[in-house]
Amino acid sequence: MSYTPKPLMPVRDALDTMLSAARPVEDIETVPTLEANGRILAQALHSTIDVPAADNTQMDGYAVRAADCAGGGATLRVAQRIPAGHVGAFLEPGTAARIFTGALIPEGADAVVMQEQCELSADGASVTVKHTPAPGEWIRRRGEDIRAGSVVVPAGVRLRSQELGLAASVGLAQVSVRRRLRVGLFFTGDELVMPGDAPGGVLPPGAIYNSNRFLLRALLENLGCTIADYGNVPDSLDATRATLREACANCDLVITSGGVSVGEEDHVKPAVEAEGRLDMWQIAVKPGKPLAFGQVGKAFFLGLPGNPVSSFVTFLVFVRPFILAMQGAAVRAPRSFMLPAAFDWPRPDKRNEFLRARVNDDGALELFPNQGSAVLTSTSWADGLVDNPPGKAVVRGDLVRFIPFSELLG
Template sequence: MSDAPRKPLIALDDALATLLAQAAPLAGTETLPTAAARGRVLAADLISPLDVPPADNSAMDGYALRAADAAAPLPVTQRIPAGQVPGALPSGEAARIFTGAQLPAGADTVVMQEFAELADDGRLRVTQPVTRGQHVRLRGEDLKVGQTVLPAGTRLDAIALGLAATAGAAQLSVARRPRVAVFSTGDELVMPGEPLPPGAIYNSNRFTLRALLEGLGCEVIDLGIVPDRLDATRAALREAAARADVILTSGGVSVGEEDHLRPAVQAEGRLDLWAIAIKPGKPFAYGRVGEAHFIGLPGNPVSSLVTFLVLVRPFLLKLQGATRLAPRGYRLAAGFDWPRPDKRREFLRVRLDEAGGLALFANQSSGVLTSAYWADGLLDNPAGQAFKAGDAVRFLPFAELLA
């Protein structure tokens, strides 16, 4: 056994900073229909070419009038549905108006139809006090001409796409998708649907990682399961490097494992092995094969998931030029005691309870993927920090991490 001292564990924040320093945004953009741009990263500022709304309009079904005229009975001289350009409204008159319809010139107020009555003589009488400007949506109150609607680096979710459409954008310039090659090594791996021999396991990480990558807008190149031989592994790495920006694997790269992946990466490029001070997920590898980034995740399914979410996710977002890399965290009350914390930073699988606190999944093993399925997110606990039920802790919801 070697007497060489072990390298100290690297703090997660330091590892992330080192990793992000390697993630230069990819060159190239493409133009997509706005409807097809969900999950992509905006490559250029979107500037509004118009005011939204383009004219003052009614927020209610009712009657448009001058507030100063509201006390007197008023003849109703116009009917204004949405989409029609109305004529000017003279003083002393009212107009029947519908939600979204343009306010006629001269009108400054809308009275809800519930607070107006038409007398037998056809004149309008307002039954409630009127405030000037009520129920009027003003021109440009949502967007103004020349305003930045969405800045470059925005990840386009449903609301962002709706806002882009509000500004009339039929197409959007987005960053090129990272091409990520994924493959698995290990003769013990079997694909779901195949018989499971003694000693074999189903390859769950392949499905988890592929779904995570697609959710981040990546183009996935799935190279399948590579035979557990050095020559086959080196050939797979060369193919992946020729086709992808990033090579992503899980398992087989921690120190001391009898596996061909680590020597294959070292032979085809360079490899840094990091022992990160987190639980689960200590072993992590970063390197280069040709021009491609290589990232090796731990093999246990929860370790692979956690290290992807806290390290690989921000790396891939930065490759696309995204400006918000870190998930939002929230301070919530722990619903349990944690008297024996680990020396490493811990990511515990927890669920929101009905009181707004956090409940703990009983089995926190890195091999129990059920814990992540059950959970609403991760409790991010600093190294060595004990806490009691009721203490405030940091919660990272999966709604943020998987978005």
């Protein structure tokens, strides 16, 4: 059967097609805040209190009336001692209160003087203030961080340590999050062998270890997905269809690796077309052209190329934002930086290229010497990807768009 190539879909169009189809999971769970790390917030968090709840000191020192210290070098009687967690008495004129970081400002005081700017008498009964404080100095005001009723964290945020700390700071013991996305995963190729399964530790002729299984599982785990791993599937249309049906019946999204090209042993594409529909195939991206997107039953389908770098790059560029959208997360374009190239790229491809690069000591970008789609070492060596537009040659010193892996992982 002859094959007539169709025009390749541009990267931006492909991503827009996927994101416009994404449906966030509707199920919402209430979980303890202590167990919510990495979850997608389903409902905004509102504070019921002011933070701080009352005026308190930023420093160890002495709470005073600023007017008592206006002339400089004032000596005040130390009338009380206020540790954090305790409430002091009214501060009378002409007196000071020994106070410790976080303690409440006693009524009557309007400033705090650092202990380094004070000299305590030998008997501890008085203190000489060697500073002229302004009213409000070193005082954290009630509600200066968070006001009661304000939104602390908006919906759609992936909860990190920072957001969990904010939730705890306003007393939220539980949060509402989206159900974890169920992702099915399987791999095609009779050549695939799992590490540890080669007889005597020696790979048979033509066999390769299934690195993509480890790569993709880790990427999905970093995104907080629940993974159903169906392992290696034999190179046959019937076996591929059977696994596809089972995975799509139990998952929100099914991802495959390999078998989406046009060879006689590439069975994933015809299997998807037989069981469901294929909405997108063949993208103007390098590496990763044979990326497929469609739907089987109620589950979405994403077919990634078999070469490991192609799988890695297409996951970061396409799959990750699609998963975030399905999780109900706010999806934004990854931040990028224009950095000088420490390389020449005289023969650009007609596709959008994603080149593995790292930042050298001069702040310029170096390329991994071998940009082949099977060279997995390039992904570990690199700091991120150079996003090179179709047909764009690069001369050393040109500014190029660099996307660090910190923007693309997790």
